[in-house]
Amino acid sequence: MSVRFLDLARPSRQHWLGYLLLLPAVALVALIIVYPLFVSLDLSFQKIGMATLSAPRKPFTLENYHKLFTSPDFWNSCWVTIKLVLVVSAACFAVGLGTALLVNNRFKGRTLARLFVALPWAVPEVIAVVIFAWIFDSSFGLMNWLFIKLGITSQMVNWFSEPTAAFWVVAITMIWKGYPFVSIMTLAGLQSIPEDFYNAAKVDGANAFQRFWYITIPVLMPVLGVTSVLVVLWVFRDFSIIKVLTDGGPLKATQTLSIMTYDQAFGFFNMGYASAIGIVTLVLCVVASLLMLGRKSQAMY
Amino acid sequence: MKIIRKYAVATTVAAMLACTALPVTAKAEVLKFVSWQKDEKGIGDWWGTVVKEWEAKHPGNTIEWTKVERSAYADTMTTLFAGGTPPDIVHLASFEFQTFANNGWLEDLGPWVEKSGLNLDGWSGQDICNFQDTTVCIMMLYYGTIFGYNEEMLKQAGVAVPTNYEEFLAAARATTKDLNGDGIVDQFGTGHETKGGGGQYIAEMASYLLDAGARFTNAEGKVTIDTPEMVEGLTRWKTVVKESLTPRDLSAGEVRKLFADGKIALKVDGPWIYSIMQQGAAKDKLKLASVPFDPPLGGSSNILAMPSEISDEKKQLVWDFIAIATSDRFQTSFATLAASTPPSPRADLTEAKAQIPHFDLMAKSQKAAAEHKIDRIPTGLEIQFNEFSKMIQEEAQRMIIEDLDPAAVAKTMHEKAEALQ
Structure with missing residues (x-):
């Protein structure tokens, strides 16, 4: 039996x-994945400093969440994260799509151009950050030298000591590191569009912009949808670029939710509170992913 | 036949028991020792001699010595302790052990000190290891700062070696220069790290604050930030940074390198600055003198401790390690190998003084700082030090970025520090 x-x-x-x-x-x-997630969820409902796996569970409390939602630091981190997600994602898509369209054309040196487009993706994140830290160095950096030589400014810009400047340094570094991914994904999508579509449109008298808007974009939508989710999630959770460049400063101008989680967990040893921030970040990521994977990411045909 | 068989069986069982018992009695212990100083020239070499001595005294036992980078150290140690697998020999920075002690992870060393007869009277910085009336660690380094200057730059600027804050500021202003007139400053009067973590930021500010008579807390742990002395100290810090007498946004290592290469005229730093100076392009122009601030900044650096949850046998072995490191012989070799002032008052410094020309400067500074009980970590804010230092860093940065009145900043710092306690 x-x-x-x-x-x-x-x-x-x-x-x-x-x-x-x-x-x-x-x-x-x-x-x-699931076990640490549950441990984290459990910790977020305990008032706990340093967590020990063998220690008895502390009483259930909502204090961490109450503290979180009433903390100006948390809302500031949310705002910084959203700003960074919007700026970096939009720029990554603009540059990534542009470069993909460029290297999709036939021209002499196309292979080399494709290599250069993809190069930042191959550079390890920490090395990229060190390069950008040198470029934007406030005292001896290339960018300040260029700005002064070109007459854009008469004095050195303190790139990492001014909140706005520091935000843009972080954003530019992330864009440089992130656009090749969009470019590679889009290029793969572009190569799957049948040439017949464009030929038929040309016969119908469609100009270059109309062909891009009515053929390229709709056919690319499934690729762009998935890519946008991955890029947004990457910006959401990216830690090393900000940690090495600015450590969330100055004046918390670059403190994202991931930096705040790290600081609370390993800087201030508030594991319960840090877990609460991590859980809220996870919820935000899930909501953002669901929204982006909705109807707009489907093909328009 | 039966009896022979009985004897044979008994002999076999006995032999088996002996075979299994022998490895138990002679089981080699491996002590785990994690440190960020493993490959550091000087101090790393000294730790190596302590490990070697311990292994020589405990034949068959070994120490598994692993390096973890300082930047990942607190995370790694937290994870090891939280996971129930702490290193046997606990090496921590003096600004981070309090959190571990507060969690009950560190053994009370009081009975061990008493049992071994280790005399900690006059041991520099040892007060910091007395946490909540318990000796949770042994201080391994308490240093006083020394003052490095570029003789050529001072000569060219027509200023003498500064001996107080006013002269220091004048010299820093005179030596900050745009040498080729391109609008970019090529040479700085002094150098501070303004980019790193809160602890380092406080250490950078501290000389100016201490010289102005300011303290973050008093001996009882009461916050004393909103005082005229602190306002004066903050004003001095703001002046130095705001007037760009120091390069901005560099790490401590980068600033030291600039000084060693002749791009910075004046530098107040720990004993380690000497070896960095020796490797720089401007090493022939660099000299050392007494710090032009009174009292000089001193600081506890790192500690040795023992986890509370290891076996008694292992605790004895760990204590043997601590006993070697704190012995007169090894405290004496600490001075020569690490080129630093050992915490023990019984260390024989004759050889170190003969080998290291500026050793007296370091010793004098350490003594002065210890007498004034100077440390980066304010009394009463030990457990919250990371949050406290981050807050001080942010408020000081806000003062400079938004050009705030130091008096208002001191008031804000005071309120926030009290809220943290």
Whole structure:
């Protein structure tokens, strides 16, 4: 009886084999993603400084969430994160789409151009950050030298000591690091558009802009939809660029939710509070992803 | 036959037991020791000699010494303790051990000190290790700052080696120059890190505050920021940064390198500045003198401790390590190998003084700072130090960016510090 029950060759049991094969991967994911997530969720409802796995659970409390939602620091971090997401994502899409359209054309040196477009993606994040830290160095940096030589400013700009300047340095570094991903994804999408579409449009008298707007963009929408989710999530959770460049300063001008989480957890040892920030960030990321993966990311045909 | 079989079985069992018991009694212990100073020239070499001595005294046992970068140190140690796998020999910075002690993770070393007869009278910075009436650590370095200057730059600017704040400021102003007239300052009067974490920021400001007579808290731990002395100290800091007498947004290492290469005229720093000076392009022009601030900034640096949740056998082994590191012999070798002032008053400094020309300067500064009980970590704010230092950094930055009145800034700092306590 039991042998027949476990007979995976039977048509009605065939899907069981799939589940069985998936089981190790699911168990691994549960162990390294779901379990820490639940630990974090649990910690967020405890007033706890340093967390120890073996320590008895502290009483349930909503204090961390109350403190979070009444903290100006939290709302400032949300605002900085949203600003960064909007600025970096928009610029990454503009530059990424532009460069993808450029290197999709046939011209001499196209392979080299494609290589240069993708290069920032290959540079490790920390190295990219160090390069930009040198470029924007307030005392001896290239950017200040250029600005003074070109007469844009008469004195050195303190790139990391002025809140607005620091925000833009972080944004520019993230754009430089992030646009190649959009470019590569879009280029792959562009190459899947049949040439016939453009030929038919040309016959109908469509100009270059009309062909871009009515053919390229709609066909690319599924790719752009997924790419936008990935880019937004990357900006949301990116830590190393901000940590190395500005550490969230000056005056919290570049303190995003991920930097705030780190500071609370490992700077001030408020693990419960840090977990609450992490959970809220997770919820925000899920909501943003659901919104972006809605109807707008579907093909228009 | 039966008896022979019985003996044979008994002998076999006994042999088996002996075989299994032997490794237990002779089981080699491996002590885990995590440190950020492992590969540091001088101090790392000294730690190496302590490890070697411990291994020589405990044949068969070893110390597994691992380096973790300072930037990731607090995270790593927190994770190790939280996961229940702390290193056996606990090495922490003196501004971070309080959180670990407050969580009950560090052993009370009082009974161990008493049992071994270790005399900690006059041990520099040891007061800081007395946390909530318990000795949770042994101070491994308490230093006094020394003053480096570029003789050529001072000569060219026509100023003497400064001996007080007013002269220091005048010299810094005279030596800050745009040498080629391109609108970019090429040479700075002094150098401070203004970009890093709160702890370092406070250390950079501290000389000006202390010289003005300001303290963040008094001996009882009461906040004393909103005072005329603090306003004066903040005004001095604002003057130095606002007038761009220091390069901006550089790390401490970058500032030291600029000084060593002849781009900065005056630098107040810890004993480590000497070895950096020796590697710089301007090493022949760089000299050392007494700090032109009174009292000089002193600071506890790092501590040794023991986790509370390891076995008693391991605790004994860890204490043996601490005993070696704090012995007169190794405190003496600390002075020569690490080129720093050892915390022990019993260290023989004769050789160090003969080898290191400026050793007297360091010793004098350390003594003066210790006598005034100077430290970066204010009494009463030890556990909240990271939050406190971040707050001070932000308010000081706000003062400079928004050109605020130092009196108003001192008031804000005072209120925020009290709220943290």
